[in-house]
Amino acid sequence: MIKKFNLLVVSFVTAFTIQAQDDVQNGLVANYRFDSNLLDVSPFLNHGSSSPTAVSYAVDRHGNNSSALNLNGSNYVIVPNSPSLNITGSLSISFWIKTTDADGRIFDKATVGADDAYMFDVAPSRFRFIGGDDPNALSASGVFTTNTQPNGSWQNVAFTFNATTKK
Numbered sequence: 335m336i337k338k339f340n341l342l343v344v345s346f347v348t349a350f351t352i353q354a355q356d357d358v359q360n361g362l363v364a365n366y367r368f369d370s371n372l373l374d375v376s377p378f379l380n381h382g383s384s385s386p387t388a389v390s391y392a393v394d395r396h397g398n399n400s401s402a403l404n405l406n407g408s409n410y411v412i413v414p415n416s417p418s419l420n421i422t423g424s425l426s427i428s429f430w431i432k433t434t435d436a437d438g439r440i441f442d443k444a445t446v447g448a449d450d451a452y453m454f455d456v457a458p459s460r461f462r463f464i465g466g467d468d469p470n471a472l473s474a475s476g477v478f479t480t481n482t483q484p485n486g487s488w489q490n491v492a493f494t495f496n497a498t499t500k501k
Contacts, residue, residue, distance in 0.1 A: 363418040370400040372411055378418040382411040395430055395488040402430075407438065419443055425465075427454065428492040433485050454493070456483050463493050 365376045370391055372382035387409045394401035403411070413419070421443075431440065433456060442453035452465030461479040483489065 363421070364413070368394075368401060368403050374413075376418075378416060380413050380416050380419060382413045384409055385412050395432070402432075407435075421452065422497065424495060424497045425452070426492065426494045427463075428490070430488055430490050432488045433483060435485065452495070454491075459483055461491055461493075463495060465495055 362376045363378055364374050364380045366372065366374055366382065368391065372384065372389070374380040374382070389409050389411060390404045390406075391400035392402045392404040393399055405411075429440075435456075437455070437457045437459065439453065439455040442451075442455075444451040444453075452463070454461070454463050456462070459482045461483055463477050477495075
C-alpha cells in the first residue's frame with residue numbers, strides 16, 4: 335500500500351530554557367519552505383535531497399503551486415547529519431500535513447549509539463512523537479495525540495518536548 339503525505343513548511347526549534355521566545359529565529363535549527371526546492375532557510379543550511387527518486391511538489395493549503403511536498407511512500411527527503419540537528423535537549427517541531435493514509439513515518443533522526451533520537455509518525459491514525467536521551471528511544475511507545483488524524487485535510491501540527499520531564 336502506498337502511503338502518501340503532503341508536507342508544507344517544517345521548522346525545528348530547540349530551546350534550553352522554558353520561556354516564551356519573542357524571536358522565532360532564536361534556536362531555529364531547520365526551516366523548510368518546500369517552495370520548489372528542499373533548501374533549509376535557517377542559518378544552519380541543512381539542505382535536503384530526494385531519494386531514491388525525485389520528490390514531486392504539490393499545491394499547498396493556500397492553493398499555491400509547488401509549495402508543498404508530495405511524498406508517495408517510495409520517495410523521501412534526506413538531510414545530511416549535522417551537529418545542529420543532534421538535539422538532546424528540549425525541542426519544538428511545527429509543520430502542516432495532509433495525509434491520504436492512516437499511518438506512516440513522517441520524519442525521524444537518529445545517530446547509531448547516540449542519545450539524539452526523535453521521530454514523528456502517524457500510527458495508528460494518530461500523530462505520535464518518540465524522542466529523548468535514550469539511544470533506544472525509537473523503539474519506545476511515544477506520546478500520541480488524543481484525536482484521530484483525519485485524512486484528506488490539512489492539519490497544523492506543533493509539538494513541544496521537554497527533555498527534563500520527558501513530556
